[in-house]
Amino acid sequence: MPSRFPSDRPYGRALRKRLDILVAGAGLLAMLASIATLLILLAGLAMDGGPHLSWKFFTSYPSRFPDAAGILPAWVGTMLVMVVTAVTAVPLGIAAAVYLEEYAPRHWVTDLIEINMANLAGVPSIIYGLMALGLLVYQLHLGQSILTAGLTLALLILPIVVMATREALRTVPQSIREAAGALGATKWQTVWDHVLPAATGGILTGLILALSRAIGESAPLMTIGALSFIAFLPHEPWQTDFPFVSFEWLLDPFTVMPIQMFNWVSRPQEAFHRIAAAAGLLLMVMTLAMNGLAIYIRARYRKHIQW
């Protein structure tokens, strides 16, 4: 029977070897092409935006004049939104993961939560923005604020946090739990004193990656009505009188770095494209730094802990 595959025909060894090299070369090329894209992207941003990075750029408000425009409200906004996101997503995500991994009995509620979590991870981010617009902005009256933005991103990265934490909990050997149990520790004491500390490396890696994803997100924040031009800062989180901390900033309008960048890219003038590149360069540096940190933590914990 004649074969359907050319590589099945009784070619000589030399030809098959050559075909092998050809395919390996193509694979290598495909891989290098994608890595090259990343490098071109970085180089382009650095060339266009690099010269614009200056102290003034960090400390100025946006402006109609590209040379005077700065990124101050955007990076302040990004930091404040990230604080809300982290404060919400981290405890919630870890708690959910601990429940699913350590407590949950195998029954339909658990199955439902798991299927649901997997599906949520695939929902486009802009859908989260629509949900936040309808629910947080208009039903709960949180307004187009830092609080709304932080909560939206927290819900968005929740599935990532939960999945990473579960993965980390799974690597903790059963013998640790049994040893704690044998000494009379309760379930929670076992988890809190032994399982969670042992899984810290993996959990931390997942958290950093999830937050780095949140920093780059812009679509869901645009739907809730983040401003793209803002010439003031939110209220300060501290004050001179008792109780010294203020939460007024939570309800302030805001902008974040990716949205500021979008605004600059969308303008026709080329000078604005260059400051967009500067903002993009900053975003990339932050993303790369966070990913690098995550890889470092993963490697470090893998080396230090030997079961």
Next chain:
Amino acid sequence: MRKTVGRVRERGIELGLFLAALTSVAVTVGIVGVLLYESLGFFRQVSLGAFLTDTQWTPLFSDAHYGILPLVSGTLVTTVVALLVAVPLGTITAVYLSEYAPLPVRETVKPILELLSAVPTVVFGYFALLFVTPLLQRLWPDLPGFNMLSAGLVIGIMIMPYVSSVSEDAMRAVPMLMREGSYAMGASRLQTAVRVVVPSALSGIAAAYVLAVSRAIGETMVVAIAAGMQPTLTANPLEPAATLTAYIVQVSLGDLPHGSLGYQSIFAAGLVLLIMTLTFNIAGHMLRKRFQHAF
């Protein structure tokens, strides 16, 4: 006495953890509820028939048409272009990494590829508009500044790591014994890859493609920046067009009053988007489950 306090505490903690796990269900209920509620208001004024068959989408004009087809066609064209990049590149990279590459190469390359998918999407949008489009305009001088081709190409590069990573996992899951059997029969690496490894990992590879489709459909910033925002019913990737996601962004940039028909229309578009991605997600999970049980 102390024992009961401890037990109550333990139960309380368990309940708290359970509630945390339940938030994910609440989020889903919130998403579906909001989209359905606001779309219902939309469909009270626009008939489902007009929504599905009208060939114009102009909700913000005085002569308003509400046909979703132009947005769906824009979404599909950019997705197809993206897949034409991501599937071949991703698959061949996966074959190379799983069957040919030495271990150190694999260990170094995987995190670098992951970085590619971690790049903020707005940066990819910048790249598409100000780098890829000018490059393409050298080939087609009359290519418009906003076009679906360059948006699709860049989305393809962006989702390529998903394809390569999930397919590589599927290929690595094929037992070594099967490869060794093939080599023992005198097959070359290529023959082993094409006749033994890829067919055995097929459902996993298919799952990777399906998940990539769902990501491409939902991608927002790249299309909003590089593809233009004019809803046009066309299958030509050289033209500008709006996608479902770009339309939502466009409306959000303006100042539409809460409760107006224009405001509700973004939820209708969102509902269509959710249905499309959900279909692909579920298909992807089913395929993935199948390959996990294969061995």
